[in-house]
Amino acid sequence: MISIARKMAQTGLDIGNSSVKFVQLSGKRENPILKNFELIKLKEGNTDEYREVLANIAKKLTSKDVNISISGPQLVVRYVDLPKMNEEELKSSMKFQAGEHIPFDIKDVIIDCQKVEDIEHGKMKVLLVAVKKETIDKLVKLVEGTGIFPGIIDCDSFALTNAFLLNFPDAVEGTNVALLGLGEKYTVVNIMKGKTPSFTRELQIGGRDFAQAISEKLDVNIKAASLLKEEPGERLQQILEITKPIIVHMVEEVKLSLTYYENQIGSSVDKIYLSGGLSGFKGLEEIFKKSLETDCGFWDPFKRIKIDKGVSEEKLNSVKNQLHVAVGLALRY
Missing domain, CATH: 3.30.1490.300 (Dna Ligase; domain 1)
Structure with missing residues (x-):
């Protein structure tokens, strides 16, 4: 989208609202190799913590040039x-x-x-x-001085598309697919007609709303509520009941997007692919499938990416559902 690169970067840096993720690739774009990755959860989410996390990431990168993304109402x-x-x-x-x-x-x-x-x-x-210019300036200012140099500044929806098309090129042939990026603060709806992006929308709903509802209902702090959201265990039904109004609202907004697309294009979405931290919320996939009457599932952002022998696949598998945007950014070379 916007390039201020010194040189082409093969690292994607996803600076989220609750975590920071990076993916570093090597090799040719059509046959990339995963060299390094990490997901760092934030405790406070203030500027000082972001800078500290970014400075630590910079020490782990063989090249300090990275591609980053933005999202939100700006x-x-x-x-x-x-x-x-x-x-x-x-x-x-x-x-x-x-x-x-x-x-x-x-x-x-x-x-x-x-x-x-x-x-x-x-x-x-x-x-x-x-x-907004102030958004770009704020992002660049945040990164400056940490040892990291911004290259391309993209947006989450395009990064999702890049990652999906590399890993599942055949899945879009002659069909309409929707990519849902379920983040901490926003939900990205990106619909493709074949390999062509045709509709993009960001919903102001995300994992933070789920955690807030759990916190208020059970009278626990946000940290404890977030843990219950991620690992409800035997309290799954209770957590689903608490978050039901938010889920219903999310489903309604996604349905509006799908209906709008169908009215504009003249054909409906054949399959929905989920990604992002909230996609791991127990029961959400089935709720989407039933409520939207559309096939729905997850997708692996590393399906066609070779994993370097120095990378822990066990660690990767535990967080890969949150690395889609970082993968898409790393592929912008």
Whole structure:
């Protein structure tokens, strides 16, 4: 999306709301090798802790150049139909037309655009991305001084797409799939028509809402509530009952997205793929499957990535459901 790279990076750094993850690859893009990874859970989530974690990560990287991503309401992704034009004309046109499609003052954002495909009536579908300048500045400032150098600044939804297409290229042929990234604060909905991204939306719902509901209902602190969310054990039914209103709301919002896509494209989503920390919430996969009446399952972000002999596969398997974005970022070379 936005490149400030010194050189091409093969490391993806996912700076989340409750953890920081990195994935370092080597080799050719079509046959990558996992050289290193880590997931570090945050205790406080303040700036000082982020800087300390990033500085420690920098010490473990053979190359300090990394690709990072952003998410949240300060980021806008739109698919717009425009008359056919070349790349130079498109860039020039967007300086004047972008304001019609984004809810921010055009002076306050960084804009990028890319042709997606030609469509009928002499038009083309264009991907428009806008992010507030202050968001980019804040992210770069956070990383500066830790020994890490930002390369490409992408967004979570595109990183998910990159990782999925590398690992499951055949799964999208002639079909519509939805990638749901269930994070701590946001849920990414990314729908592809074949290999072409066609719809992107971020929901303001995530694992933090689940933990907050558990905390309030059981009168425990957030840390204890998060542990119950991740490992409910014999209290699974109780936890499901407590979080039911949030799950219902999440399902309704996802359903709205799928319905909107179907109305716009004229065909429905055939399968939903789950990823992210919240995807491990017990029973959620089955709830999505039944409520949305759509096949639903998980996907392995390392299916077609060779694991280096120095990497612990046991450790990798315990956290891989949270590394999809980092993998997609690491593949931007």
